[in-house]
Amino acid sequence: MLARAIKSRHHPILAHIIPMRRCNLSCSYCNEFDKVSDPVPTVEMLRRVDLLAALGTGIITVSGGEPLLHPELDEIIRAIRSHGAIATIITNGYLLTPERIQRLNRAGLEHLQISIDNVMPDEVSKKSLKVLDRKLEWLAEFAEFDVNINSVLGGGIQNPEDAATITRRALALGFETTVGIIHDRGGQLQPLKNTERAVYEQILKERKPALWAFAYDNLFHKNLTLGQPNDWQCRAGSRYLYVCEDGLVHYCSQQRGYPAIPLERYTREDLEREYSTKKPCAPFCTVSCVHRVAMIDLVREEPREALTRFFPPAMPGAPLELPFGIRVLTSIFLPPENGRPQGMAHKMIASAAMKVLGIK
Numbered sequence: 505m506l507a508r509a510i511k512s513r514h515h516p517i518l519a520h521i522i523p524m525r526r527c528n529l530s531c532s533y534c535n536e537f538d539k540v541s542d543p544v545p546t547v548e549m550l551r552r553v554d555l556l557a558a559l560g561t562g563i564i565t566v567s568g569g570e571p572l573l574h575p576e577l578d579e580i581i582r583a584i585r586s587h588g589a590i591a592t593i594i595t596n597g598y599l600l601t602p603e604r605i606q607r608l609n610r611a612g613l614e615h616l617q618i619s620i621d622n623v624m625p626d627e628v629s630k631k632s633l634k635v636l637d638r639k640l641e642w643l644a645e646f647a648e649f650d651v652n653i654n655s656v657l658g659g660g661i662q663n664p665e666d667a668a669t670i671t672r673r674a675l676a677l678g679f680e681t682t683v684g685i686i687h688d689r690g691g692q693l694q695p696l697k698n699t700e701r702a703v704y705e706q707i708l709k710e711r712k713p714a715l716w717a718f719a720y721d722n723l724f725h726k727n728l729t730l731g732q733p734n735d736w737q738c739r740a741g742s743r744y745l746y747v748c749e750d751g752l753v754h755y756c757s758q759q760r761g762y763p764a765i766p767l768e769r770y771t772r773e774d775l776e777r778e779y780s781t782k783k784p785c786a787p788f789c790t791v792s793c794v795h796r797v798a799m800i801d802l803v804r805e806e807p808r809e810a811l812t813r814f815f816p817p818a819m820p821g822a823p824l825e826l827p828f829g830i831r832v833l834t835s836i837f838l839p840p841e842n843g844r845p846q847g848m849a850h851k852m853i854a855s856a857a858m859k860v861l862g863i864k
């Protein structure tokens with residue numbers, strides 16, 4: 505997926521599809537659910553998966569509302585996999601049982617994310633560690649797919665320390681972890697309080713993020729936790745698509761209504777136009793999946809600038825301190841900084857590496 509995304513900008517990297525807007529919970533900060541809607545008919549969901557695959561989409565995430573409420577979620581996951589795309593879901597986890605997890609295994613699910621908001625349920629959110637802990641143990645025991653536990657800060661969550669407790673529990677069970685900053689109802693940032701920022705720093709220390717997560721924190725999260733804007737190009741509508749329950753393509757869950765074109769009429773011209781459209785909501789956007797997609801295009805378009813921003817020097821003007829693996833990749837794939845021509849041996853290694861990665 506990554507190699508294809510880096511090779512070409514002319515297809516979506518990630519799409520979210522909504523099989524039903526109904527949710528069994530009602531978190532007070534959420535604007536992505538209702539209490540009444542029916543599931544989208546499976547045949548229609550399968551048609552939307554086909555359309556996304558025809559656009560070349562690399563990852564299709566089934567979201568909601570609550571996707572586990574859809575009676576034929578497994579069929580949708582199978583359809584995604586049948587096209588060779590990566591199948592993932594975002595769920596509140598309430599409906600998980602050992603049997604349901606094994607059905608998701610059999611359907612070919614590759615990644616599941618649960619966002620846990622607090623340790624004890626309160627009036628803001630019932631996505632609580634106390635309620636979900638048994639489900640997490642079942643996931644640790646039965647899931648054959650990757651699991652990410654996202655803890656959150658901001659958005660009226662009462663005890664910011666809960667995010668650290670949730671992260672520690674997830675790490676102990678062997679899951680990936682991320683920390684999200686809850687946006688307001690317009691998808692925009694509410695600056696974190698000092699106590700919340702302190703918890704965020706503590707979590708960063710404890711979870712030893714993978715390189716990509718480390719780079720993400722440097723590029724987006726650090727500014728957001730300080731309430732400062734980010735300078736980036738949002739590629740929603742091009743590299744990221746949000747397909748609502750009515751089958752319309754929107755920028756994201758927080759910018760529904762733009763461009764709101766039916767998926768069956770969404771063309772490569774639309775992808776091309778939206779790649780460069782400036783979104784006024786970008787500086788304070790907290791939609792992390794769209795940030796991550798933008799990082800891939802930053803690497804593709806301006807690899808050296810991307811590295812400088814992902815792994816900034818400790819002091820202004822100091823040389824970059826790139827992790828070892830990144831140094832190896834840079835020396836293979838990027839032309840030398842001093843402008844000297846590369847030798848034949850270097851060119852052969854780069855060519856072989858690109859073949860292995862499927863880039864050439």
Ligand code: SF4
Binds near residue numbers: 527530534535537569
């Ligand atoms: S569980 Fe998710 S979709 Fe449901 S109300 Fe809470 S945040 Fe919204």
Ligand code: SF4
Binds near residue numbers: 739757787
């Ligand atoms: S910047 Fe992009 S992802 Fe963020 S809210 Fe705006 S359209 Fe959505």
